[in-house]
Amino acid sequence: MNYFSSDFKLGILGGGQLGKMLLYNTRKFDIYTCVLEASNKAPCKIACDEFHLGDLMDYNAVYNFGKQVDVLTIEIENVNVDALETLENEGVKVYPASNTLRTIQNKAKQKLFYIDHNIPTADFSRFAYISEIEDAVANGGLKFPFVWKAAQFGYDGNGVKVVRQLSDLDGLPKGECIAENLVPFKNELAVIVARNASGDTKTFPVVEMEFHPEANQVEYVICPARIPDDVARKATEVALKVSKAFNHVGLLAVEMFQTKDDAILVNEVAPRPHNSGHQTIEASYTSQFEQHLRAILNLPLGRTDNKVGGVMVNLVGAEGYTGNVVYQNIENIMTMDGVTPHIYGKKQTRPFRKMGHVTIVNEDLNEARRIAEEVKKSIKVISE
Amino acid sequence: MNYFSSDFKLGILGGGQLGKMLLYNTRKFDIYTCVLEASNKAPCKIACDEFHLGDLMDYNAVYNFGKQVDVLTIEIENVNVDALETLENEGVKVYPASNTLRTIQNKAKQKLFYIDHNIPTADFSRFAYISEIEDAVANGGLKFPFVWKAAQFGYDGNGVKVVRQLSDLDGLPKGECIAENLVPFKNELAVIVARNASGDTKTFPVVEMEFHPEANQVEYVICPARIPDDVARKATEVALKVSKAFNHVGLLAVEMFQTKDDAILVNEVAPRPHNSGHQTIEASYTSQFEQHLRAILNLPLGRTDNKVGGVMVNLVGAEGYTGNVVYQNIENIMTMDGVTPHIYGKKQTRPFRKMGHVTIVNEDLNEARRIAEEVKKSIKVISE
Numbered sequence: 001m002n003y004f005s006s007d008f009k010l011g012i013l014g015g016g017q018l019g020k021m022l023l024y025n026t027r028k029f030d031i032y033t034c035v036l037e038a039s040n041k042a043p044c045k046i047a048c049d050e051f052h053l054g055d056l057m058d059y060n061a062v063y064n065f066g067k068q069v070d071v072l073t074i075e076i077e078n079v080n081v082d083a084l085e086t087l088e089n090e091g092v093k094v095y096p097a098s099n100t101l102r103t104i105q106n107k108a109k110q111k112l113f114y115i116d117h118n119i120p121t122a123d124f125s126r127f128a129y130i131s132e133i134e135d136a137v138a139n140g141g142l143k144f145p146f147v148w149k150a151a152q153f154g155y156d157g158n159g160v161k162v163v164r165q166l167s168d169l170d171g172l173p174k175g176e177c178i179a180e181n182l183v184p185f186k187n188e189l190a191v192i193v194a195r196n197a198s199g200d201t202k203t204f205p206v207v208e209m210e211f212h213p214e215a216n217q218v219e220y221v222i223c224p225a226r227i228p229d230d231v232a233r234k235a236t237e238v239a240l241k242v243s244k245a246f247n248h249v250g251l252l253a254v255e256m257f258q259t260k261d262d263a264i265l266v267n268e269v270a271p272r273p274h275n276s277g278h279q280t281i282e283a284s285y286t287s288q289f290e291q292h293l294r295a296i297l298n299l300p301l302g303r304t305d306n307k308v309g310g311v312m313v314n315l316v317g318a319e320g321y322t323g324n325v326v327y328q329n330i331e332n333i334m335t336m337d338g339v340t341p342h343i344y345g346k347k348q349t350r351p352f353r354k355m356g357h358v359t360i361v362n363e364d365l366n367e368a369r370r371i372a373e374e375v376k377k378s379i380k381v382i383s384e
Numbered sequence: 385m386n387y388f389s390s391d392f393k394l395g396i397l398g399g400g401q402l403g404k405m406l407l408y409n410t411r412k413f414d415i416y417t418c419v420l421e422a423s424n425k426a427p428c429k430i431a432c433d434e435f436h437l438g439d440l441m442d443y444n445a446v447y448n449f450g451k452q453v454d455v456l457t458i459e460i461e462n463v464n465v466d467a468l469e470t471l472e473n474e475g476v477k478v479y480p481a482s483n484t485l486r487t488i489q490n491k492a493k494q495k496l497f498y499i500d501h502n503i504p505t506a507d508f509s510r511f512a513y514i515s516e517i518e519d520a521v522a523n524g525g526l527k528f529p530f531v532w533k534a535a536q537f538g539y540d541g542n543g544v545k546v547v548r549q550l551s552d553l554d555g556l557p558k559g560e561c562i563a564e565n566l567v568p569f570k571n572e573l574a575v576i577v578a579r580n581a582s583g584d585t586k587t588f589p590v591v592e593m594e595f596h597p598e599a600n601q602v603e604y605v606i607c608p609a610r611i612p613d614d615v616a617r618k619a620t621e622v623a624l625k626v627s628k629a630f631n632h633v634g635l636l637a638v639e640m641f642q643t644k645d646d647a648i649l650v651n652e653v654a655p656r657p658h659n660s661g662h663q664t665i666e667a668s669y670t671s672q673f674e675q676h677l678r679a680i681l682n683l684p685l686g687r688t689d690n691k692v693g694g695v696m697v698n699l700v701g702a703e704g705y706t707g708n709v710v711y712q713n714i715e716n717i718m719t720m721d722g723v724t725p726h727i728y729g730k731k732q733t734r735p736f737r738k739m740g741h742v743t744i745v746n747e748d749l750n751e752a753r754r755i756a757e758e759v760k761k762s763i764k765v766i767s768e
Contacts (some may be wrong), residue, residue: 024411027408028725028726029727046432047411047430049430285721285722294718300715300718302723307747334684337669343412
């Protein structure tokens with residue numbers, strides 16, 4: 001197949017910011033692109049060859065879109081998997097595979113998949129209804145504290161809650177869920193694995209999510225992670241094992257815990273470019289977006305080590321501000337060495353809404369980390 | 385002015401490949417963009433917010449387009465300068481300035497400008513008609529060999545010819561031209577200077593154009609140039625002097641000769657992102673396109689040194705092939721370390737047509753240069 005001609009069409013399900021960054025990279029290779037998205041205001045609209053309006057969870061919308069393309073990928077997991085399965089059977093190359101998405105979309109299934117494949121993960125129990133959790137606590141089968149996770153449709157911290165007493169369950173969705181051991185961990189790590197259809201595999205360096213000491217929110221993604229080599233090696237091996245277990249094609253971002261005794265436990269995965277890989281645009285020899293394209297088009301994978309150290313800071317709406325967005329002090333952070341803001345173009349801010357990210361690169365990772373702190377102190381996403 | 389909102393509009397004259405690469409960078413900053421271009425098939429069409437059809441040399445087309453934007457820039461020099469002058473008088477920020485473009489558009493004026501500002505350049509004579517060159521040769525005022533250059537509208541090697549005998553003038557355009565001393569040089573160098581409206585200035589490292597030993601064509605752009613520090617310093621000083629003389633805002637690419645005795649002579653300039661800066665996308669802390677935006681929006685300029693060594697190879701149509709383009713062995717070059725192809729998306733190839741470029745980056749510049757040679761040997765732009 002000649003990707004470098006207009007006979008070939010790449011389809012992307014989802015028209016958000018990840019899709020937009022993926023689309024920029026298709027331009028390097030002059031790939032013809034089609035996007036399906038429910039909103040006419042999607043960021044991708046300006047960057048694709050064909051924009052199709054449609055609901056990603058609707059069988060017909062996804063099927064009719066997918067049958068027009070040669071390779072179909074996603075930028076968001078919540079899509080109609082039955083349609084993907086039909087498309088696969090009809091010869092469309094779907095990456096990630098419908099099977100993989102079906103497993104990942106349901107956190108209980110995802111956890112069982114790890115157990116079945118001897119992939120280390122925190123112990124958990126599965127419940128069809130949240131009321132069953134109450135029963136399990138009552139009869140001693142489940143002890144506080146534990147982590148409640150909705151089986152479906154949770155992301156970006158939604159659908160996850162630490163439960164320390166029964167009343168913490170109040171107001172949570174009633175449906176299928178898991179209760180997971182609360183693992184005391186030293187670090188939250190992530191490895192992005194790229195695998196093409198020929199089975200060639202490359203991993204990006206292990207990254208470290210550094211948490212705010214009080215707010216328990218990820219503040220910095222640091223690449224490479226400041227961990228011993230043997231821990232990095234172990235995390236990379238686990239990530240590779242997960243990618244292989246899924247027989248995955250494309251990028252797979254594997255989020256893991258490094259426990260107090262340096263065990264590695266898989267938390268969850270994303271079968272696509274991921275927030276933990278944004279720093280690759282500036283720091284790596286190959287950006288995660290270019291690598292995803294190389295993988296799903298079965299091209300040779302690019303070099304994944306860093307040119308320089310990279311730190312990523314998310315730009316989220318400040319508390320107390322809702323309305324037309326203003327990036328206070330953005331010019332200030334642009335005076336700092338190796339700082340690149342990525343503004344996603346959302347016109348309205350609200351507390352904690354993800355509005356962009358900032359990458360800080362430097363030949364000295366500690367210096368990048370220091371500048372990242374300056375960035376964090378300086379810029380503020382507020383409203384007019 | 386708040387660039388990071390849709391109240392602000394950036395206008396770009398020209399819809400070609402340079403404009404497209406510039407547009408990708410506007411997305412990082414969420415800048416609203418308008419493009420004027422005569423062809424409905426322009427590469428920029430897919431990457432801008434508003435696409436306007438119109439002739440860049442037409443006063444009304446440029447004026448009517450320009451009065452709708454806040455800042456106006458170019459991606460090609462051949463635009464209607466009178467319209468730019470009117471727009472400047474009406475308060476539109478035009479970078480590069482109409483004055484600068486008027487000087488640069490005419491090679492005789494450009495050379496006189498260097499003389500007036502004590503900027504070193506090869507000796508030359510100006511002629512209103514090519515017949516005056518014949519007279520000057522006949523009366524001994526001009527000796528072979530010399531370089532004939534059309535005063536206007538020549539680029540990419542058009543409008544330039546080495547003249548060793550009278551018959552070499554046959555078939556050349558009859559109009560205004562210059563005859564320049566043929567300077568024996570060691571190296572052709574270039575420096576890109578960025579200057580914002582506040583007058584802050586940064587220079588990218590000196591790059592070296594390495595020529596094919598026989599074909600006398602630029603084969604590789606190498607960054608940084610493999611020249612002594614004092615020569616690099618001198619070239620940078622000259623480039624800064626040129627930028628200051630023009631009171632230039634935006635990028636100014638200054639092409640220079642390093643003579644046999646290490647003098648620096650300015651050859652010509654381009655007031656925009658330039659072929660000699662493409663490697664900055666992968667090699668530099670700030671790409672030339674982002675830097676041009678920072679400069680014309682009067683934002684702080686980014687860091688301009690290299691993360692790693694960079695070499696750029698132009699992809700041009702091979703001799704003997706005309707028609708639907710095929711990038712033979714592109715997958716082969718993608719197996720090589722640090723190699724990124726940039727395919728411009730032109731559907732038809734013809735001999736020497738610029739179809740794209742390839743960047744090769746490596747921590748060791750010599751290794752990048754070695755891989756660049758492999759790239760050059762491997763990929764071939766042919767037709768179906």
